[in-house]
Amino acid sequence: MEYFAGLDISMEETHVCVVDREGTVFHEGKTASMPEAIATLLAKAPACQRIVFETGRMAPMLYHGLTALGLPVVCIESRQAYQALKSLATHKTDRNDARGLAQLARTGFFKPVHVKSLPAHAIRALIIARKKLVGQRVMLENQIRGLAVVFGVRLPRALSAAFIDQALRASKGINGLSAAMEGLITARTAVLSAVAAIDADIKKMARVSGACRRLMTIPGVGQLTALAFTAAVDDPERFRRSRDIGAYLGLVPRRYQSGEVDYIGSISKCGDRRMRTLLYEAANVMLTRYKGPLKLKDWALALARRSTMRKARIALARRLAIIMHAMLRHGTEFKAA
Template sequence: MHRARELLVRQRTQLINMMRGLLAELGIDIPEGIERALQMARQVVDGEAPEIPIAAVRIVGMLSQQILNIHAQLREIDRALAALARSDDVARRLTTIPGIGPVGATAMAASVADPGHFKSGRQFAAWLGLTPLQNSSGGKERLGRISKMGDRYLRKLLVIGATALVRYARSRPETANPHFIALLARKPVRVATVAMANKTARIVWAVMARGDVYRRTPEAMLAA
């Protein structure tokens, strides 16, 4: 299911970019974000979109319908993955980790059959490619960049989850994890996002290796 989902996500992105470009040429701008693009696609299909020249109505309508069709297929896959995450013990425990949803949890559970292959969460994060690159001039670590080793799909899911955590921490600092708030205060957003993805990977390993659920305590954070 994950390969099919990834393919559909790419196709939806390509179609949305194409629709954005075409409408921009016609003087119609779509605000950033998937939801705004989907809203425009629905308006086009329902005949409620801003005035579109007759010559472009057909192609814009075709693109909009394809976008909505693929989005519906993605929702169906996501529902299936959510059901799988509830029924699989490992995936269910992984969903207790902030930044890990059903998609990430089921992908991790399926890809990492034996977490005992890794000695620590740090080694697991390194396997995923979520490790700092060293500056060749002085050996200084730069956590804002990540290596290209490891499972690209799992790494991508962790970075997406970390991005959501960063967005939440910036919009609601009073309820966000203090660790994330402190990190954002010290580091640029991009660097903090990679650091959060690295930390999440280490917690993922701890949850899988110890057969436990995530608990937000200083001890749990350090143990990962």
């Protein structure tokens, strides 16, 4: 007899359900959301052919932990699971969700997703932290400008020493404003130090990575873009064709077809939003700042003359993603000709 299991995971507890080939519930329980605890609970039932759970914040840790313990775990797309679970039970409870996931594991009606390695998630965390800190820096600077302009002082847009000097002079001798300015400037200095520390780590990681050094031979691709792309792809072999990376990053047109209706819209914007932004910025740099001869740039400029510059940037970003994936997969460098 074959058995299948479904795991409904939360931060503290995981509900487990084991069913047989006929769909009859064989074993149920709940335990702590840790790989060892889940494995111990599953050991009380016969060995399962497939163990299914949804994507989420706990998915990477549990997937790699349970895989290391020798369990046949599969992580599935949460949006598909949500639609399926709505039709399997009237009431949404953790117990019913675990039962529904077990039924999906039994029938095979699911879409498995690739769970990135923990080092790739660590790089992604570093990039996200940098983005949040840069956003905080911009917010603090805008707040400083907003406070100063009330008193008729327009601070420079450039991030220079004059920015701080004028901000302090504007608030000097004004009770309340002086303390507010000093507090905001102190916070901005701390954020700038944190961003500089993260940039140093990114530079070090990109320098020791052969894959990142190869990607940085592409005009417009810097350390941050190269490192983010290697983390987003993780395993180049999981894409059968390099052009599939465009759909994975949401850089292909969205399409809706039903009967006589066949609508092609803007890009789907699914996948890693930050990676999509970095590729767009790299394409813009190649089009506006790179002065050397480059067939890829000429192709994009010709597209811009037929359509718009925005569409040319998107198309070039998609082409860059395809080229970068091929470089990672085959270990080659960029050829400008």
